[in-house]
Amino acid sequence: MSGKHLNLKLKIWRQSGPQTAGSFVDYQIEVSPDDSFLEMLDELNNKLESEGKEPIAFESDCREGICGTCGLVINGQPHGPIPKIATCQLHMRNFNNGDTIWIEPFRAKAFPVLKDLIVDRSGFDAIMNAGGFISVNTGGVPDANEILIPKEIASASMDAAACIGCGACVAACKNASAMLFVSAKVSQFALLPQGKPERFRRVEKMVKVMDDLGFGSCTNTYACEAECPKGISVTNIARMNREYFLAKVKSKELEV
Amino acid sequence: MVKLDSKIPEGHISEKWTNHKFNMKLINPANKRKYDVIVVGTGLAGASAAASLAELGYNVKAFTFHDSARRAHSISAQGGINAAKNYQNDGDSVYRLFFDTVKGGDFRAREANVYRLAEVSNNIIDQCVAQGVPFAREYGGLLDNRSFGGAQVSRTFYARGQTGQQLLLGAYSALSRQVGLGKVKMYSRREMLELVVVDGIARGIVCRNLVNGEIEKYSAHAVIVATGGYSNVFFLSTNAMNCNTTAIWRAHKKGALFANPCFTQIHPTCLPVHGEGQSKLTLMSESLRNDGRIWVSKKKGDMREPNDIPEEERDYYLERKYPSFGNLSPRDISSRSAKEVVDEGRGAKGQEAVYLDFEDAIKRLGRKAIEEKYGNLFEIYETITGENPYAVPMKIYPAPHYTMGGLWVDYNLMSNIPGLFVLGEANFSDHGANRLGASALMQGLADGYFVIPYTIGNYLAADKPEKLSVDHAEFENVKKQTEDLTKKFLSINGKQTVDDIHKRLGRIMWNKVGMGRNENGLKEAVNEIRELREEFWKDVKVPGNDKDINQTLERVGRLADYFELGELMAVDALNRNESCGGHFREEYQTEEGEALRNDEEYTYVAAWEMEELGKWKLHKEDLQFEYVKLSTRSYK
Ligand SMILES: Cc1cc2nc3c(=O)[nH]c(=O)nc-3n(C[C@H](O)[C@H](O)[C@H](O)COP(=O)(O)OP(=O)(O)OC[C@H]3O[C@@H](n4cnc5c(N)ncnc54)[C@H](O)[C@@H]3O)c2cc1C
Ligand code: SF4
Ligand code: FES
Numbered sequence: 001m002s003g004k005h006l007n008l009k010l011k012i013w014r015q016s017g018p019q020t021a022g023s024f025v026d027y028q029i030e031v032s033p034d035d036s037f038l039e040m041l042d043e044l045n046n047k048l049e050s051e052g053k054e055p056i057a058f059e060s061d062c063r064e065g066i067c068g069t070c071g072l073v074i075n076g077q078p079h080g081p082i083p084k085i086a087t088c089q090l091h092m093r094n095f096n097n098g099d100t101i102w103i104e105p106f107r108a109k110a111f112p113v114l115k116d117l118i119v120d121r122s123g124f125d126a127i128m129n130a131g132g133f134i135s136v137n138t139g140g141v142p143d144a145n146e147i148l149i150p151k152e153i154a155s156a157s158m159d160a161a162a163c164i165g166c167g168a169c170v171a172a173c174k175n176a177s178a179m180l181f182v183s184a185k186v187s188q189f190a191l192l193p194q195g196k197p198e199r200f201r202r203v204e205k206m207v208k209v210m211d212d213l214g215f216g217s218c219t220n221t222y223a224c225e226a227e228c229p230k231g232i233s234v235t236n237i238a239r240m241n242r243e244y245f246l247a248k249v250k251s252k253e254l255e256v
Numbered sequence: 257m258v259k260l261d262s263k264i265p266e267g268h269i270s271e272k273w274t275n276h277k278f279n280m281k282l283i284n285p286a287n288k289r290k291y292d293v294i295v296v297g298t299g300l301a302g303a304s305a306a307a308s309l310a311e312l313g314y315n316v317k318a319f320t321f322h323d324s325a326r327r328a329h330s331i332s333a334q335g336g337i338n339a340a341k342n343y344q345n346d347g348d349s350v351y352r353l354f355f356d357t358v359k360g361g362d363f364r365a366r367e368a369n370v371y372r373l374a375e376v377s378n379n380i381i382d383q384c385v386a387q388g389v390p391f392a393r394e395y396g397g398l399l400d401n402r403s404f405g406g407a408q409v410s411r412t413f414y415a416r417g418q419t420g421q422q423l424l425l426g427a428y429s430a431l432s433r434q435v436g437l438g439k440v441k442m443y444s445r446r447e448m449l450e451l452v453v454v455d456g457i458a459r460g461i462v463c464r465n466l467v468n469g470e471i472e473k474y475s476a477h478a479v480i481v482a483t484g485g486y487s488n489v490f491f492l493s494t495n496a497m498n499c500n501t502t503a504i505w506r507a508h509k510k511g512a513l514f515a516n517p518c519f520t521q522i523h524p525t526c527l528p529v530h531g532e533g534q535s536k537l538t539l540m541s542e543s544l545r546n547d548g549r550i551w552v553s554k555k556k557g558d559m560r561e562p563n564d565i566p567e568e569e570r571d572y573y574l575e576r577k578y579p580s581f582g583n584l585s586p587r588d589i590s591s592r593s594a595k596e597v598v599d600e601g602r603g604a605k606g607q608e609a610v611y612l613d614f615e616d617a618i619k620r621l622g623r624k625a626i627e628e629k630y631g632n633l634f635e636i637y638e639t640i641t642g643e644n645p646y647a648v649p650m651k652i653y654p655a656p657h658y659t660m661g662g663l664w665v666d667y668n669l670m671s672n673i674p675g676l677f678v679l680g681e682a683n684f685s686d687h688g689a690n691r692l693g694a695s696a697l698m699q700g701l702a703d704g705y706f707v708i709p710y711t712i713g714n715y716l717a718a719d720k721p722e723k724l725s726v727d728h729a730e731f732e733n734v735k736k737q738t739e740d741l742t743k744k745f746l747s748i749n750g751k752q753t754v755d756d757i758h759k760r761l762g763r764i765m766w767n768k769v770g771m772g773r774n775e776n777g778l779k780e781a782v783n784e785i786r787e788l789r790e791e792f793w794k795d796v797k798v799p800g801n802d803k804d805i806n807q808t809l810e811r812v813g814r815l816a817d818y819f820e821l822g823e824l825m826a827v828d829a830l831n832r833n834e835s836c837g838g839h840f841r842e843e844y845q846t847e848e849g850e851a852l853r854n855d856e857e858y859t860y861v862a863a864w865e866m867e868e869l870g871k872w873k874l875h876k877e878d879l880q881f882e883y884v885k886l887s888t889r890s891y892k
Contacts, residue, residue, distance in 0.1 A: 017804060034530040034642070042755070043533050049753040049808060054800045057807060061322070061496040062332045063536050066421055069327050085639065093642050114467060115805040122444070125324050129436035133429035134388045138308040138705045139379070141386035145343060148397030158390040158415060161422060165326055194388050 005030050006092060009100040010044070012056055015113050022113065024102070033093035037080065038063060038070065040092055041103075057116035063088040065229060068164030071171070072117055073104040078168035078227045086166060086229040106171035110178070110214045121167045123213045124181060131205035132185045134194050153191055160187040162230045169224035169232070175216030180224040182210050183240035184232050190243055200247035207244055258513065258865050260877045263666040264368040269883050270350075273372045276667070277710055281717035288313030291716050292476040292723060294461055295319070296448045296503055298431065299328030300424055300697060301680025302482035304704025307430035310439035312709055317474055318431065318440050319463060321447040321498065321810075326428045329484055329496040330700065333420025334541055335404055336412035337697040339377040344401055348409040350374045356407060357695060358884040361660075361688020362837035362853065364516070364861070367883055368667060369685050376706040377698050381413055383705055387426040391415050404542075404693045412694045417541065417632060423697055427704070446472070447810065449741075450734045451479065451507040451676065458675035459724045462734045464742075466810065469803045471738050473726040478675045478712055481507060482704070485659040485681040487520065489818045489825070490770070491762025493656035494526055494539040500814040501821050504663050504682050509820075512671045513863040513875060515664035515684035517821065518829035521691055521838045522771050523657035524590035527640060528609035537655040538640060541633055542693065545583045547617035547626065548650070550574050550590070552610050556601035562611055562649045573597055577849075586889075588690060588771075588838050588851070591654035595771050604651050613649035654771065658696060660687045660838065661828075664863040664877075668711035669703060672863075675721055677712060679703035684861065689837025742802045745812045750795030754811045757792050761785065761815070761822060769826050774842040778830040782823055786870070789819040824864060827872060834858045855886050 007030050015022025031040045038060050045055035060070040065086040072087045074080035080090045095101065103117065111119040149157075161184070169180035186203050189195030195202070218237060225234045265276040283291070291314050295306040298320040306318040322328060340353040353374035358365060381399070385391065391413050392400040404412040415422035434440040443463075450462040452475070460475035486501035487493035508514045525545060527538045551572045553565050573593055575582040585593075594610045597603065604611055618626050623646060627634070634645045641651070662684040669677050669685070680700040687695065715721075724731070768781035792815070800806040835844040835851035836858070844852040861877040 032531050032533060035533045036535070036640075039533045039535050042535050046753050046755055049797060049799055050751070050756075052749075052797060052799050055808060057805050059323070061327055061498050062329070063497060064332055064538060066418065067327045067329075067331045067496065069322070089639055091640065091642065118805060121323060125326075125432065125435075125442070125444075128429065128432040131436075133433040134386065135433060136383075136386045136430075137311040138304075138383060138430070138709065141382050144341070144381045144385040144391075145398050147385060149393055150397050151393045151395050154390050154393040157388075158392075158422075161390050161415075161425065162418065164421075165324070188390065189388050192388050192390070194386055 004097070005032055006095060006097045006099070008095065008098075011100065011102045012117075013104040014056065014116050016115065018112050018114055031092050033091070035092045036063070036088065037074070037090040037092065038088050057118050059118050060088050065089045066164060068166040071106050071166045071168055073106060073171060075102050078106060078171040079229050083226070084229055084231050086164065106167050108167075108170045108176035108215070110176060111167060111170060123178070123215065124165050124167065126213060127178070127182055127206050127209045128185070130209040131202040134189060135198060147193055149192060157188050157191040160184045160191070160232065160236055163232050164230055166229060168227045168229060170215065172223040172227035173216065174221065174223070175219060177218045177224070178210050178215035179218040179237050179240070180228060180232055180234065182206050183236035186240045186243055187236040190239065199243060200250050203240060203243040204247050204251075258672055258875060260513075260664070260672065260863060260875050261666060262366060262877055263668060264366070265667065269367060269371045272368050273375055280710060280714035283713050283717050285313055289315060291315065292317065293478050293480060293712065294474055294476040295480045295482065296461060297328070297482035297484060297680070297682070298325035298428070299330040299482060299484055299680060300427055300700035301682070301704045302480070303328070303424065303427035303431045304701050305480055305482060305679055305708045306440050307427060307434050308705050308709045309712065310434035316434070316440040317443060317476065319443045319446045319448055319461070321445065321466060323444055325431055325442070325444070326425060328424060329499050330424045330697070331421045332496060333697055334417045334539070336402065336414035336419045336694045337380070337423060338404070338411050338694040339381045339413060339698065340374050340411060341378055341381060343399060344410045346409045348411050352409065353377060353411065355884055357686065357692060358688070358881070359887075359889070360690055360692040362690050362851070362889065363688065363855070363859065363881060363886050364519070364836055364879065365686055365688030366861070366879060367881060372707070373686050373699055373702050376702045379706055380698060380701045384423060384426050387430060389415065389422045389426040391422075407692070420697060423701065427701070448483070448503045449506060449738050449813070451510045452731055452734050453510050453673060454724060454728065454730045456674065457721055458673050460726065460731065462731070462738050464738070467805060469806070471735050473731045473735055475724050475726050475731065477716055477721050477723050478677065480677045480679060480708065480712070481663070481682055482679040483682045485662070486818075486821060487656040487659055489762070489822050490656040490765045491758050492529065492534060492537050494523060494537050497536060500817070502814050502817050504678070505817040505821055507663060507671070507673070507676060509866055510673070511865075512673050512676060513664040513865055514661070514824060515861050515863045516661040516689070516828065517825045517864065518769070518832065518839055519660035519689050519837065520656060521587065521658040521660065522591040522654045524587055524594060524654050525612070525652050526655035527637070528607060528651050528653040530641070539655070539657065540637065540650070540652060544612060544630060544633060545590075547621070547629070548583065548612040548614050549616055550583050550610055550612055552597045552602045552604060554602070557606055558602070559605055562604065562613070571597070571602070588840065592771050592840060594654055607651070609651040609653045611649040612652045614645065615649070618646065656770070658691050660684065660689060660691055664861070668714065669707055670711065670715060674719060675715070677708060679708060689839055741813070742809065745796070745798050745809060746802060748794065748796050748798065750797050752795050753797060754808055754815055757788070757796060758815050758818070760788055761818060764788065765822055765825070769822070769829055772840055772842050773829050775830065778826045781826040785819060785823045785826065792816070792819060820869060823870065824872060828862055828864065831862060831874065832858055853888070859886070
């Protein structure tokens with residue numbers, strides 16, 4: 001631990017509010033390689049505050065890669081250069097003395113900037129409200145072991161459920177598509193017996209809201225999977241497309 | 257006059273909850289929609305409560321300072337959730353879970369509450385599975401369990417190392433469904449700053465819209481607060497960055513009693529502090545202690561690399577002091593022992609850290625076996641520290657993790673202010689002086705899914721509280737008070753930053769109100785906290801304004817509350833002249849250094865009423881142990 005300090009030049013996006021134009025501002029900082037990326041920003045903010053200047057607004061909470069609150073585009077990559085980690089898990093030892101680092105918010109039409117590096121991702125909640133659940137009320141459910149679920153199925157469902165709702169997939173996609181996020185939720189439930197009764201309703205409703213909110217369409221570039229901190233697989237997108245197709249067929253059948 | 261009435265129902269412990277449910281007043285389904293309920297906090301406790309109440313028909317307004325309910329701190333729980341299913345046929349039962357929890361809490365929790373917790377634990381698992389929570393399973397398709405936190409039965413349900421995430425996402429999806437149906441109105445990016453109390457009854461809240469800075473007023477027939485724990489009073493803890501005490505502390509200042517504030521849990525296996533810039537501490541799963549051996553050098557100030565320290569110069573202090581439990585000694589004992597050796601100057605390379613060594617385990621089981629068991633954790637360790645734990649022993653150190661204390665509540669989870677209910681980590685109710693692993697998730701969901709839906713109905717039906725208009729003078733007063741406080745923060749314009757001062761407060765708390773406490777230290781702590789508080793109010797600097805996102809303003813308010821709570825924690829620790837669970841008073845220990853309870857004088861809940869800042873009145877709720885006999889723990 002504790003190697004030599006790094007001298008870095010930071011180019012950070014500053015934008016005072018949703019309606020104002022933003023721009024990159026230069027900062028110089030010296031940090032320990034043991035610091036995390038966000039600790040570097042803490043230190044910079046502490047310095048700005050002590051000078052009476054407004055600190056850089058950015059979000060984080062768990063700092064363990066699980067809550068999905070953090071999310072910055074670092075040198076053009078959502079969550080930075082190291083695969084399969086969230087921004088809060090990135091450490092400064094992955095940078096070199098003298099580096100210039102560009103820091104921006106996640107950008108997408110459906111994720112408007114609120115201030116500096118903070119964006120509004122409430123679109124994800126709106127999609128969830130439309131269908132991201134199994135319709136059961138509290139109480140009156142069967143004993144947990146009455147539903148047998150093969151280990152492989154539970155495990156595949158868990159793979160999809162691991163999504164932290166960070167939005168990096170949207171930020172990585174040139175169309176700002178939310179397909180990876182939505183398909184992860186659809187898959188988690190579609191795989192499980194409990195989720196089957198309303199699988200078609202669910203996928204139709206979620207996709208509709210996704211489209212209404214201005215998330216783009218998927219053109220299979222797979223940039224989302226590459227930047228996803230949880231390694232959510234694009235096979236989920238294929239599964240969702242199947243579910244959606246089946247849902248359409250089903251609703252046609254019902255019309256007859 | 258505050259009167260403590262725990263409202264424990266009559267009857268045998270196994271029948272109390274059933275009888276109570278039967279005796280409670282009901283509201284007919286059509287009338288529920290005439291009632292508004294505010295739920296502050298949408299972690300496990302709050303989200304499960306909000307969803308369940310909305311399903312019943314109440315109009316719910318749910319508040320969180322996060323941008324989404326899915327971000328609550330509950331999401332980072334790793335290990336698992338307990339339930340008394342006895343799926344493993346290994347002798348578990350509701351009674352055993354109850355027994356273990358009372359004993360684990362070192363006899364400072366209310367028996368009736370703990371029993372109910374154990375009783376509803378099974379319903380929680382059923383509920384979560386029905387919601388689609390992908391718990392780990394066996395090949396036959398049944399649910400898998402593991403043992404956790406020193407329990408002798410396998411009763412812990414888990415979803416990989418992400419149990420809290422999956423449970424929270426389950427509760428969040430139930431909540432989302434109700435938001436979609438229009439039964440819950442979700443207010444995100446709102447921080448509750450005050451409770452509004454009129455004629456002694458909780459009527460609503462005042463909060464800050466964190467995006468535009470507006471101070472907003474909301475009224476309802478009842479207010480539920482489920483805002484989590486206060487470990488961040490130590491600055492560094494395993495809690496998420498934004499966890500804070502503001503909601504419960506401001507309610508305390510409006511008359512709600514604060515119970516057992518000094519009961520805090522220090523977790524033994526966290527990553528040590530790497531430097532001044534450290535922002536929080538990371539928990540490493542306790543399971544590592546199953547195979548790792550904990551040691552430090554026998555010599556003081558030994559700066560050698562761990563691998564250069566020969567076997568005979570190492571002190572495996574837990575194995576030496578507690579031969580039968582060794583490296584698996586309970587959380588409080590292992591934490592304290594680590595601090596002792598560090599205080600003796602024997603920390604790893606002079607740092608505040610001890611070694612957790614897998615060399616023997618790798619020799620015994622092979623690297624592959626260790627990789628299978630802990631590969632994921634070793635990776636996390638390497639990402640954070642840059643060191644390879646297969647080759648060099650890990651460094652670990654205890655860190656503040658969980659707060660058993662919180663607002664006092666009766667059996668119905670209602671505080672002494674009628675209409676104010678408190679759930680989850682924010683209340684004091686079920687864990688006594690020490691919480692067992694995998695029991696916090698259980699409690700949060702028990703409170704939200706299975707307790708509050710009953711007890712709030714009883715309150716509304718029996719007390720028939722009135723909903724006031726937000727134009728009522730008291731709402732205006734409280735709003736004004738909040739705006740004035742904001743102006744005050746912005747106008748101090750001193751020289752020190754919020755974090756710099758918070759770190760200093762954290763240092764006082766850690767050194768004197770942390771793992772080992774003594775009379776002198778606690779008295780010094782009270783003085784030091786007061787002095788620093790004065791300095792804070794004169795010299796803190798908050799840039800920006802109150803009209804948009806201002807994260808410094810958010811933090812300064814939280815710190816102001818920590819200063820007051822910190823003092824009360826010291827006062828409570830000073831009052832409790834005994835050691836129990838996570839509260840260790842150095843004066844009260846056995847010859848072997850074990851916690852020495854004083855059941856004669858301290859078998860009570862210490863519930864504090866604030867008379868003015870720096871002056872609290874103690875109310876005692878005596879605890880009766882009718883079913884689990886008072887006994888001493890021994891881990892020798
Ligand atoms: C690293 C870690 C691992 C853990 N692992 C386990 C485990 O394996 N098993 C276990 O049982 N327990 C575990 N715990 C403990 C457990 O996670 C917590 O005790 C529990 O999740 C708390 O849930 P809660 O609903 O009470 O509060 P939280 O989840 O903290 O939620 C609090 C909510 O209140 C909101 N809030 C707070 N203040 C305000 C305010 N003023 N205004 C508006 N909203 C507010 C927040 O936004 C949030 O929505 C762990 C804890 C940590 C730190
Ligand atoms: S799919 Fe991956 S990138 Fe997208 S929100 Fe989920 S975790 Fe983030
Ligand atoms: S802060 Fe929680 S994922 Fe990064």
